[in-house]
Amino acid sequence: MPRNGAINRERILATAEHLVIEKGFAATALDEVIEGAGTSKGAFFHHFPTKLDLAKALVDRYVTADLGQLQNALSETAHLAADPRARLLAFLRIFEDGADELMSEQSSCLYVSTVVERDLLTAGTADRIVDAVVGWREPVAGLIRAAVEAHAGHERGDDETNDDGNADGVDADALADHLFVTFEGAFVLCRATGDAGHMRAQLRVLRQLVDHLVR
Known part of the structure; x- marks a missing residue:
């Protein structure tokens, strides 16, 4: 894992939390989370293999x-x-x-x-x-x-x-x-x-x- 993996994971979670609170979990697309967190799909799925894992x-x-x-x-x-x-x-x-x-x-x-x-x-x-x-x-x-x-x-x-x-x-x-x-x-x-x-x-x-x- 990259040395900044923990920081990247936290940024993903912070972004996802804001989006889910505002829109609901079902209405929040993973692409929105990835874009908002400024990360890549590979890095996202490294931390959260599925949307349920993210939840x-x-x-x-x-x-x-x-x-x-x-x-x-x-x-x-x-x-x-x-x-x-x-x-x-x-x-x-x-x-x-x-x-x-x-x-x-x-x-x-x-x-x-x-x-x-x-x-x-x-x-x-x-x-x-x-x-x-x-x-x-x-x-x-x-x-x-x-x-x-x-x-x-x-x-x-x-x-x-x-x-x-x-x-x-x-x-x-x-x-x-x-x-x-x-x-x-x-x-x-x-x-x-x-x-x-x-x-x-x-x-x-x-x-x-x-x-x-x-x-």
């Missing part, structure tokens, strides 16, 4: 970056661990404050572009999206449980939880998934209306709802 690499790259953003936000708020409510709200605020920059970089989400393609679903390409959902759910639910249990313990003077394992009746897993749902739904709303401001607005509403639950 799997795209989703894997996107999931890795997505989970990386999650870990960054967890790290940035780790110093607030002694105050679970403050940490949870600060964690959510990171994404709210970054919403405008996010929407300036992309108009939609690769997850949306992937799950609407039946061929990609049947080929298992969306399996990595499930990894992302679970990857977000578990740590975010942990933040929520800590915040709710701290609030409930303060109110009762103990640390009891309800029989269903959720402190104060809050389904932490479902609420954690709601962050993921808010992102994806806001992408659709922004794309449909042409107003990128919906992303920040929806993340703000989610933070306010969570704030009310753990107050």
Whole structure:
């Protein structure tokens, strides 16, 4: 492989991601990707023998970056661990404050572009999206449980939880998934209306709802 093979592969993936998000996977021709990446067909097929291979690499790259953003936000708020409510709200605020920059970089989400393609679903390409959902759910639910249990313990003077394992009746897993749902739904709303401001607005509403639950 040429010494710059990794750079060439990354350029192909970056170009393909932009095109797929804008047009959809089925409507994106490989020739468009090759031309946009400024590479040759030989170099392209060296890295991605089939279009399905490209799709799997795209989703894997996107999931890795997505989970990386999650870990960054967890790290940035780790110093607030002694105050679970403050940490949870600060964690959510990171994404709210970054919403405008996010929407300036992309108009939609690769997850949306992937799950609407039946061929990609049947080929298992969306399996990595499930990894992302679970990857977000578990740590975010942990933040929520800590915040709710701290609030409930303060109110009762103990640390009891309800029989269903959720402190104060809050389904932490479902609420954690709601962050993921808010992102994806806001992408659709922004794309449909042409107003990128919906992303920040929806993340703000989610933070306010969570704030009310753990107050």
